[in-house]
Amino acid sequence: DTGVSQDPRHKITKRGQNVTFRCDPISEHNRLYWYRQTLGQGPEFLTYFQNEAQLEKSRLLSDRFSAERPKGSFSTLEIQRTEQGDSAMYLCASSPSPGPKTYGYTFGSGTRLTVV
Amino acid sequence: AQSVTQLDSQVPVFEEAPVELRCNYSSSVSVYLFWYVQYPNQGLQLLLKYLSGSTLVKGINGFEAEFNKSQTSFHLRKPSVHISDTAEYFCAVRPNQAGTALIFGKGTTLSVSS
Numbered sequence: 001d002t003g004v005s006q007d008p009r010h011k012i013t014k015r016g017q018n019v020t021f022r023c024d025p026i027s028e029h030n031r032l033y034w035y036r037q038t039l040g041q042g043p044e045f046l047t048y049f050q051n052e053a054q055l056e057k058s059r060l061l062s063d064r065f066s067a068e069r070p071k072g073s074f075s076t077l078e079i080q081r082t083e084q085g086d087s088a089m090y091l092c093a094s095s096p097s098p099g100p101k102t103y104g105y106t107f108g109s110g111t112r113l114t115v116v
Numbered sequence: 117a118q119s120v121t122q123l124d125s126q127v128p129v130f131e132e133a134p135v136e137l138r139c140n141y142s143s144s145v146s147v148y149l150f151w152y153v154q155y156p157n158q159g160l161q162l163l164l165k166y167l168s169g170s171t172l173v174k175g176i177n178g179f180e181a182e183f184n185k186s187q188t189s190f191h192l193r194k195p196s197v198h199i200s201d202t203a204e205y206f207c208a209v210r211p212n213q214a215g216t217a218l219i220f221g222k223g224t225t226l227s228v229s230s
Contacts, residue, residue, distance in 0.1 A: 004159070033217070042120075042206050042220030043160070056217065091159060104150055105218065107159035 004108035006092050012114045013082055020078045021111045025094030032075050033105060034067055035091040036060065043091055049075060050097075082115045089113075118143040118209050120221035128227045131199055137192040137224045139207030146212040149190040151181055154204040154223075163205075166190065177201070202228045 005024040013019050025032045030051050035043035046065070047057045051072035061067075064082075069075040079086055089112050093105035123138040141147065148167050152160040164175025171183040181192045190207060207221045 040222070042122075042208075042222045043218075045217040045219070048217060058217075093160075104162045104165050107152075107161070109157075109159045112157075 004092055004094050004106050006090075006108035006111050008111055009109065010112045010114075012116060015084060015115050016081055018078065018080045019082055019113060020076050021090055021092075021113075022074060022076050023092030023094075023108060024074045025092070026106055027073075029094035029096050029106070030072065031095045031097065032069055033093045033095075034075070034077050035093065037089040037091055037110070038087075046077075079113075082113075084115045087113055087115045118145075118147065118211055118219050120207050120209055120219055122205075122207055122221035122224045124224050125222065126225045126227065128229065129197055131228055131230050132196045134195050135193065135197050135201075135226065137205050137207075137226065139190045139192065139221060141188050141190065141207070141209045143188075143209060143211060147209040148212060149181075149183060150208040150210070150218065151175065151179070151190075151192050152206045152208060152220075153177075154206065156203075160206065163192070197226070197228045199228050199230060201226060 007022045033048045034046040037043045045058050046061050047067050049069040052069050064080045067077045089110040091110045093107045095105045119142050121140045129135050150165045151163040154160045164173050166173050166183045174180045179194050204223045206223045208218045210218050
């Protein structure tokens with residue numbers, strides 16, 4: 001078990017370009033979450049999957065953002081037509097189904113996006 | 117809706133001093149409570165959690181927190197801090213109902229100096 005992996009660690013892109021991030025959760029975790037963290041703020045929830053089903057999306061997830069988890073394993077987060085306001089750390093987390101000992105997520109190290 | 121307020125954005129302390137990082141929450145339903153730590157350029161690591169039972173919970177690295185339902189607080193404490201405790205600390209809540217998103221506070225920067 002290597003934890004939650006995110007790729008790339010850093011991404012610099014020009015405004016208007018599309019970017020895609022990948023998250024590989026802990027293999028036995030069926031729940032996967034995406035959060036965005038801007039400087040000086042706590043992580044803000046974007047969306048979550050249970051297996052391959054996207055069950056909840058935040059209002060923060062505009063129509064330029066799309067997330068997938070096609071086989072219930074890894075997930076991708078795509079941002080189309082990036083804007084400078086999209087610059088942030090994008091965090092992925094995973095968890096098993098809730099139970100007495102399983103609350104709390106395992107976070108990856110994040111992908112830092114800079115839009116120039 | 118739930119919300120989390122971390123009352124101090126920055127807490128500077130000297131090494132070996134005690135520290136308390138304050139967290140208040142609001143919720144119309146019962147919640148689970150968490151503290152996470154984030155070191156520079158890293159993801160978040162779970163320090164401790166309160167699900168039920170004893171209101172005093174102990175976590176990793178010598179941290180503990182006390183759940184106070186009447187004051188809707190979940191303050192984090194450590195009796196003696198180390199330089200290595202310098203990091204960002206986040207309090208988070210999760211409603212005890214369907215829907216599982218953790219809601220985070222804005223964080224408290226703990227700076228430990230010698």
